[in-house]
Amino acid sequence: MSEKAQKAYDEMVKRVKQINLLQSCGSLLGWDERTYMPRNGAGNRAEQQSLLAGIAHEQFTSPQINDLLCQVEGSDLVSDSLSPAAVNTREIRRAYDKKIKIPKELVEEISKTITLAEQAWVEARAKSEFPMFAPYLSKMIDLKRREAEAMGDKKEADDALLDDCEPGGNVENIKKIFADLRKDLIPLVEAIAHSSRKPDISILRRNYPVECQEIFCKAAATAMGFDFNGGRLDVTAHAFCTTIGTGDVRILTNYNPNNLAQALFGVLHEAGHGLYEQGLDQQYFGLPMADSVSLGIHESQSRMWENIIGRSRSFWECFFPRARQIFWEALNGVKLDDFYFAVNDVRPSFIRVTADEATYNLHILLRFEIEHAIFNNDLKTNDIPGVWNEKFEEYLGIRPPDDARGCLQDVHWGAGLVGYFPTYTLGNLYSAQFFAKAKADLGNLDSQFARGEFKPFLGWLRQNIHCHGRRYNASDLVKKVTGQPLNHSYLIDYLKTKYSALYGI
């Protein structure tokens, strides 16, 4: 009996690895599309991608995968629910059941609508005219609602979609923790905004030659522990990180010769994602045991390296002297403390992607609340701009002058990404809670970072988070690592400590 289960398990593992390998070919196609592909290759690339996705989908949803799962489930092989075999089986079942439930016609209609909605969004944003985008958004919400219905019997209508991004998460919990966060964050941001102390951010807008930025970014990523023998750094329009396979994790950024912060913190962020990918247990490559927990946990890694570490004074104690060497013209005569303050400029602004680490979360809270309201029919699509601007003023103290700088700034909803926004702030919350625990475990991290020693900290991440793959879902992982459930006070404490010193509040 056990031998039969083992055989079925081995066969399932072989198939799932192969499907993942096929999808990883698609990852390279995607990387190339956003880096080197010549313009006229776009049509062919779309066909290549849809072919690979089609084969992978067909193979994964074949009844044989279900047969194999059934043979393994309930066998001795998976009796220890935290063993690799049990984890792989559980998560393959999870993904299989999700995939199989959504009708093919719905998948295709969503896919077509995404293309149209994205095109409409580009034009609507350029003209700052929400009504041009509204019908596509309404249609997309309807389709996603049908998708959520097909998938599950969750409590809230958008739970099933959140579950795609944050497996095991639920909207009710998020609502609660986000409400707590909002209550503490708004007064903090307000106090900072009213402080008379302001950093001189012109320091970061000087002449930063792109070649020098690239050298500096690579050196920083290497110091953090990113392995360039098993990775790359390339240029693209919007920074991202993608895994092509074991030994091949690629980060991408975008340089601006008159803005040091853009590429640099972009690279620290993406290298944080990359370190997670490089830290997954490679023996299970292609299986859930070597997959990331959730978008939120992935984001916790990138935010931790970008913000908690990359914008810390100790990090710059180590790197500022190096920065002064390579950017000698721009940083001539600049003091460490002024530089440190400049990279920690906090002020209300309209655009999420360039927002600082404190106000960023208010951008997310607002989106989550609106998305949840639309999805539950508490808000009509046409009423989004008004609600957006009202909430924005309430949370950040400023009112978007137009929809391009308001509710039209992000493509997510048009691209069918519902349940995605909250994972950004979940990432920030996780990162602060994890970091507090790492600090308790490892002693004086600040002095380690100031010496350029990141190995013990990376080792801690690998041992406590990376190596588990999807063994635990996000909330269980947080409990296991930190000893308690997710708590917004870690992020608030971190922000308060840092910014009360900087802004004298």
Added chain:
Amino acid sequence: MSEKAQKAYDEMVKRVKQINLLQSCGSLLGWDERTYMPRNGAGNRAEQQSLLAGIAHEQFTSPQINDLLCQVEGSDLVSDSLSPAAVNTREIRRAYDKKIKIPKELVEEISKTITLAEQAWVEARAKSEFPMFAPYLSKMIDLKRREAEAMGDKKEADDALLDDCEPGGNVENIKKIFADLRKDLIPLVEAIAHSSRKPDISILRRNYPVECQEIFCKAAATAMGFDFNGGRLDVTAHAFCTTIGTGDVRILTNYNPNNLAQALFGVLHEAGHGLYEQGLDQQYFGLPMADSVSLGIHESQSRMWENIIGRSRSFWECFFPRARQIFWEALNGVKLDDFYFAVNDVRPSFIRVTADEATYNLHILLRFEIEHAIFNNDLKTNDIPGVWNEKFEEYLGIRPPDDARGCLQDVHWGAGLVGYFPTYTLGNLYSAQFFAKAKADLGNLDSQFARGEFKPFLGWLRQNIHCHGRRYNASDLVKKVTGQPLNHSYLIDYLKTKYSALYGI
């Protein structure tokens, strides 16, 4: 009946295009492997490649392809043997029958032996010890002989392998034409070697900054007609050209800052391949009607652009003034005629890949004769070095000092490429014969080239050669385009005219 055939044809076309699309994903994997892939990604890349190749092979050799072919063959749809449908059907049948005849075990054994033989070859060449490579070579020859036997009932034992590279070609014809070529070429090369006139090749070995070379190479390729909106130029170890799909043809070269000729003529050569690929009829992409005729015809395009055009005086009348602008330091005071002579340096040398356009063919004749003799059991593997050196001295007047510079210099045989070498010289023969006809059709090409006008000539290639895809096999295409069968005298006339003027012979 005809409707049924049409339906079967459409289905076959759909499947074959899809298989080709899958293989084109493999082309991108290969391109990336040789350009940007991080070192540690090699293992994963091999797995990705073998997965895609496996799926493509399985799909192409499925009995359904045969069923569809049978429904189309003999129908009205293919009654005009030169119609696209007939050509596609004929060539898919051809490929199918070949693939289906070779036992899977043999394919796998050849594949494994290639890996081992290539490793042995690298070591043997480094140590210049042929006996280290000999057993692998013997085994490979045996396996390829079995492959040839499995494939067909051809006249000569190596006909079936030649047919892989040069469909429709046969060894007997090649033997004859190569013998004619040898008779005329040896005295010509000898006369050049004994001429007292020698170019000053140090001109090409000066300081040629890589960035400037890249600009110049791109400008030259663009002038020829290579479309960079549907293509790229990248850096790799060994120059090549690869097609990722419609609108995506990539050429690759290798720069040496102290050698202008290496990258430049490499780019002209690869852009010649690229122009062929870009000139194929894109509506048939993925089908034989948009595939190249043979390796020899492909090589005729690259050699024509590299040598007959790229090393012509008229080409440099146009490009030398530009070269002097960009390589102002290296070419300061250099005269056009001295530069022209330097890029046409002819002298016997040991290494094929760096040989000039005249002696190159003697390197090939020697390889073809040895390959044919081994394959027909007229020569034992262990006797290769002796025969190689003897023939080399007879043909080129110099004797290789060791096997690294003799019979160990090329990987082809170890990589299972038998029947491949002759296509290099076939390419040269085709190119001279095609070019003579183009000249007759288009009038004074020299003055067009001197003005930088390559459009009429490229148009001629597209209309006479590129647009046909695989409608004709190589020898029929030569007859159709030039009005007569392949004749070695065009190449000899071209070489004699050019080099008697340069060397005063």
